[in-house]
Amino acid sequence: MGELIAGAWRRGGLENVLAEGELRRPPSIFRNWITANGDGPFQAERNRYHLYVSLACPWAHRTLIMRNLKGLTDLIDISVVHWLMGEDGWSFDPAPGVIPDSVNGSTFLHELYTIADPTCTTRVTVPVLWDKATSRIVSNESADILRMFNTAFDGCGATAGDYYPAEHRDDIDAVNERVYPTLNNGVYRSGFATTQAAYETAVREVFEALDWLEQRLAHQRYLIGGRLTEADIRLFTTLVRFDPVYYGHFKCNRQALAEYPALWAYTRDIYQHAAVRPTVDFTHIKGHYYGSHPWLNPNRIVPIGPDRDFDLPPGRGALQ
Numbered sequence: 001m002g003e004l005i006a007g008a009w010r011r012g013g014l015e016n017v018l019a020e021g022e023l024r025r026p027p028s029i030f031r032n033w034i035t036a037n038g039d040g041p042f043q044a045e046r047n048r049y050h051l052y053v054s055l056a057c058p059w060a061h062r063t064l065i066m067r068n069l070k071g072l073t074d075l076i077d078i079s080v081v082h083w084l085m086g087e088d089g090w091s092f093d094p095a096p097g098v099i100p101d102s103v104n105g106s107t108f109l110h111e112l113y114t115i116a117d118p119t120c121t122t123r124v125t126v127p128v129l130w131d132k133a134t135s136r137i138v139s140n141e142s143a144d145i146l147r148m149f150n151t152a153f154d155g156c157g158a159t160a161g162d163y164y165p166a167e168h169r170d171d172i173d174a175v176n177e178r179v180y181p182t183l184n185n186g187v188y189r190s191g192f193a194t195t196q197a198a199y200e201t202a203v204r205e206v207f208e209a210l211d212w213l214e215q216r217l218a219h220q221r222y223l224i225g226g227r228l229t230e231a232d233i234r235l236f237t238t239l240v241r242f243d244p245v246y247y248g249h250f251k252c253n254r255q256a257l258a259e260y261p262a263l264w265a266y267t268r269d270i271y272q273h274a275a276v277r278p279t280v281d282f283t284h285i286k287g288h289y290y291g292s293h294p295w296l297n298p299n300r301i302v303p304i305g306p307d308r309d310f311d312l313p314p315g316r317g318a319l320q
């Protein structure tokens with residue numbers, strides 16, 4: 001859990017992200033926007049932007065799903081880091097599924113950040129949306145990258161489809177605002193807590209959120225408006241990791257996802273979508289979490305289970 005301080009890499013551990021036993025996430029510092037209307041320095045263009053991701057990371061995973069849904073694979077190339085986040089952060093060490101940095105030839109992800117800003121002070125996170133024309137980072141905030149991918153490239157050959165439709169924005173925002181702190185980040189707050197009280201607060205919120213979602217999804221196929229939206233994508237990347245990782249490694253073990261009938265079927269339904277399945281890599285997911293947090297798992301042993309069949313028929317086609 002190292003970080004960049006005034007452009008220099010400093011190794012560090014869990015203490016870098018904790019305050020009083022609780023996980024604190026600093027805001028992403030690159031928050032520029034790609035536009036399609038001639039406004040601003042980052043114009044939507046084919047082959048101008050490059051996306052750096054980890055297949056393990058739920059935040060990066062969202063952007064990969066949206067890239068597929070919007071047919072951006074020929075417009076925006078990707079690099080994939082090694083699953084292990086070691087003392088020097090994310091690397092491009094060769095391994096199955098790793099795609100080297102074809103743009104900057106970097107060995108570690110933090111090199112990109114200092115190419116973009118030689119004196120930056122920041123955590124070095126994925127995803128990173130890189131502008132090849134200016135050698136700058138457009139954004140390292142996945143929520144923003146999702147929105148950009150949703151519309152910015154529509155005039156450059158993106159596939160039709162709006163996953164943040166105007167008529168549902170308030171509902172999508174409301175669901176996101178509940179799901180992000182309690183569940184997407186809640187599992188991390190549970191796993192990284194270093195006091196019993198911080199852990200219990202976080203894990204209770206995780207299961208309150210899952211209980212609420214189970215009810216909501218018992219009678220409807222998607223979270224909002226009877227169609228797949230950004231809110232489903234943001235929820236899915238946490239749910240697909242729940243039993244393989246969060247249940248054990250982050251101690252979110254009041255019950256397994258597979259014990260929630262609607263949520264488990266919903267997760268399989270989204271997993272089986274043609275744009276989603278190729279983005280899920282359990283070797284990267286399990287290898288990352290069990291390998292990169294030595295304070296939680298000092299011997300880095302990756303458990304063999306649980307064995308979940310994501311290809312079981314979801315049986316949700318008749319739901320609205």
Ligand SMILES: N[C@@H](CCC(=O)N[C@@H](CS)C(=O)NCC(=O)O)C(=O)O
Pocket residue numbers: 001002028056057058059060123124125126127140141142143
């Ligand atoms: N706000 C960021 C958070 C991304 C994030 O935390 N990514 C994690 C991987 S799951 C990371 O790269 N962490 C490295 C670190 O914090 O040092 C986003 O959603 O894009």
